[in-house]
Amino acid sequence: MFVTPDGERILIVDGHTHLWDGRPSNWRNDYGRTFIDTFWGGHVGFTPADKRWTQEQFRYYGAEKAARDLFVDGYCDAAIMLPVDLRDFYVDGFNTTEQCSELKALCPDRVVLNGRIDPREGARGLARLERDHDRFRFRGVKLYTGEWNGISRGYRLSDDFVKPYLEKCRELGIDIVHVHKGPTTHPLDYDAFDVRDVDHVATSFPDLKFVVDHCGMPRIDDFCAVAGQEPNVYGGLALVTSFIRARPRHFKTMLIELLWGIGPDRLIFGSDYAITSPDWIIEAFMAFELDEAETTEAGHTLDLEAKRKILGLNAAKLYGLDVDHLMNLAPVHLPAAEASRDAAE
Amino acid sequence: MQPSEDASSSVAAGVADGLSARIAEVRRALSAIRDPELDETVTAMGFIKAIEIAGGAVGVTFQLPTQWCAANFAFLMAVDIKAAVMALPWVTSADVVLRDHFAARRINEAVERDLSFVEAFPQKAEGELDGLRHTFMEKAFLARQHAVLDALPKTQAPSPALWTIADLEDLSRLSNDLAEPVARYLALRRNLPGEAAFVTARGAPVEPAHWQVHARELRGTAVTMAANAEHCRVLAAANQA
Numbered sequence: 001m002f003v004t005p006d007g008e009r010i011l012i013v014d015g016h017t018h019l020w021d022g023r024p025s026n027w028r029n030d031y032g033r034t035f036i037d038t039f040w041g042g043h044v045g046f047t048p049a050d051k052r053w054t055q056e057q058f059r060y061y062g063a064e065k066a067a068r069d070l071f072v073d074g075y076c077d078a079a080i081m082l083p084v085d086l087r088d089f090y091v092d093g094f095n096t097t098e099q100c101s102e103l104k105a106l107c108p109d110r111v112v113l114n115g116r117i118d119p120r121e122g123a124r125g126l127a128r129l130e131r132d133h134d135r136f137r138f139r140g141v142k143l144y145t146g147e148w149n150g151i152s153r154g155y156r157l158s159d160d161f162v163k164p165y166l167e168k169c170r171e172l173g174i175d176i177v178h179v180h181k182g183p184t185t186h187p188l189d190y191d192a193f194d195v196r197d198v199d200h201v202a203t204s205f206p207d208l209k210f211v212v213d214h215c216g217m218p219r220i221d222d223f224c225a226v227a228g229q230e231p232n233v234y235g236g237l238a239l240v241t242s243f244i245r246a247r248p249r250h251f252k253t254m255l256i257e258l259l260w261g262i263g264p265d266r267l268i269f270g271s272d273y274a275i276t277s278p279d280w281i282i283e284a285f286m287a288f289e290l291d292e293a294e295t296t297e298a299g300h301t302l303d304l305e306a307k308r309k310i311l312g313l314n315a316a317k318l319y320g321l322d323v324d325h326l327m328n329l330a331p332v333h334l335p336a337a338e339a340s341r342d343a344a345e
Numbered sequence: 346m347q348p349s350e351d352a353s354s355s356v357a358a359g360v361a362d363g364l365s366a367r368i369a370e371v372r373r374a375l376s377a378i379r380d381p382e383l384d385e386t387v388t389a390m391g392f393i394k395a396i397e398i399a400g401g402a403v404g405v406t407f408q409l410p411t412q413w414c415a416a417n418f419a420f421l422m423a424v425d426i427k428a429a430v431m432a433l434p435w436v437t438s439a440d441v442v443l444r445d446h447f448a449a450r451r452i453n454e455a456v457e458r459d460l461s462f463v464e465a466f467p468q469k470a471e472g473e474l475d476g477l478r479h480t481f482m483e484k485a486f487l488a489r490q491h492a493v494l495d496a497l498p499k500t501q502a503p504s505p506a507l508w509t510i511a512d513l514e515d516l517s518r519l520s521n522d523l524a525e526p527v528a529r530y531l532a533l534r535r536n537l538p539g540e541a542a543f544v545t546a547r548g549a550p551v552e553p554a555h556w557q558v559h560a561r562e563l564r565g566t567a568v569t570m571a572a573n574a575e576h577c578r579v580l581a582a583a584n585q586a
Contacts, residue, residue: 045583187471
């Protein structure tokens with residue numbers, strides 16, 4: 001919870017978090033190294049200097065540090081976890097549902113644990129989704145279209161083999177699908193970041209909700225065109241909000257486009273933890289303002305109500321979280337000896 | 346980073362002047378090559394890491410902000426770099442090396458052997474990159490048009506929707522702030538038909554009644570491309586840190 005100087009209590013839901021193992025011991029090949037190193041570049045590039053971690057800490061931080069960074073120091077009342085396997089690069093997977101479940105076990109009332117699907121896995125993947133769902137009871141799943149899987153370098157949501165997976169989600173009552181575009185896809189000559197295939201599935205599955213991670217970055221223009229037409233498409237703000245301190249001018253223009261394109265009701269804050277941590281983004285976002293001319297351009301006022309929606313209420317509504325319950329939970333207590341945050345600074 | 350300076354440090358003393366001039370010539374040729382996804386030059390983005398010259402043989406090493414930048418755009422840049430260097434009259438061979446990239450080996454080998462993209466990635470690609478290049482040329486066109494409109498005084502009568510290319514050229518001669526964005530825009534505008542100054546990416550005139558919507562679309566594309574380029578700069582800087 002964030003409390004304004006006027007005493008207003010703001011629900012905070014971090015809509016995009018991970019618990020990964022990017023240590024050398026887990027690298028299957030050199031792609032394992034380069035993948036986590038690319039994330040590290042994002043951490044260094046966007047995180048304010050006084051908040052940066054060591055590279056070793058960044059590769060593996062564990063559930064307790066995550067709980068501290070999110071729920072003790074990071075203002076979050078709840079966090080949504082988005083797993084991805086990446087078993088082609090990591091021996092035990094990078095950020096699997098199993099790995100993420102450690103944080104869920106530590107803070108069960110505050111963590112929303114999503115599943116992951118890879119529609120290229122056919123009948124075995126469908127069976128796995130059922131098994132995982134039996135165990136964890138998902139509201140949502142994440143898919144990463146850029147993931148390598150055997151000889152495949154990625155896929156599109158309009159591919160025929162995706163449909164049975166979305167039908168299975170519907171059957172299981174999983175109605176939220178997080179879509180993350182990556183740099184590879186099939187075919188490789190196609191723009192892998194293009195989000196227009198989301199339009200295809202959003203129209204075919206109007207009862208499912210599609211959250212496009214990073215608001216389609218680096219294709220925000222295409223994302224706005226799709227989300228503007230499809231009421232069941234949401235924008236996950238992870239990475240966009242990370243620009244707020246390092247590149248405030250770009251953050252502002254992107255936010256104006258997003259407010260104009262889809263409005264404040266379908267934008268969901270996310271820190272992309274542990275690429276960076278939510279505390280400094282939330283502080284900067286609460287202090288952030290649009291002037292009169294910018295408000296006209298955005299077509300929406302970025303007032304306290306809009307900030308409440310973006311920082312927590314939209315995600316709570318999407319996931320059916322009980323706002324009063326979350327805001328009245330007992331604070332998270334962690335062993336004081338594990339002052340991992342202090343050690344980082 | 347100072348790629349030319351790095352490269353010239355290996356130059357033997359006596360012929361340094363001639364080689365420096367040739368390195369500068371290569372660098373000038375490379376400064377016309379754009380990252381198609383960003384519509385920024387590879388030199389301005391700092392992608393060129395080394396230029397080496399031995400007689401007519403030129404080596405160019407380039408690197409993108411991350412190991413995971415899209416392979417198709419990387420391939421286009423590698424091909425364009427090779428063509429630009431080979432176009433210099435004294436060049437007999439051009440060795441283009443993309444380094445620290447997940448598809449570097451395949452791309453470097455393909456460019457060395459002048460293979461097409463489909464030949465380079467036989468099971469992974471279905472077509473060549475003309476479509477991708479065209480899509481991003483259209484985005485660049487829209488973003489450059491936005492840059493012109495952004496440099497104009499805010500209220501214009503008559504509406505810019507009614508201007509001709511000649512009107513825009515006349516205006517740009519009167520303003521230093523306009524000259525560069527107008528030149529950049531017209532370089533792409535001239536590939537499309539008609540006399541209207543501001544047209545859609547397909548070359549269709551914009552009805553005055555539709556002008557606001559059009560201007561809004563331009564803005565979305567321009568904001569997106571600028572943010573992408575900035576993202577790349579942030580990651581590139583972090584990589585070197």
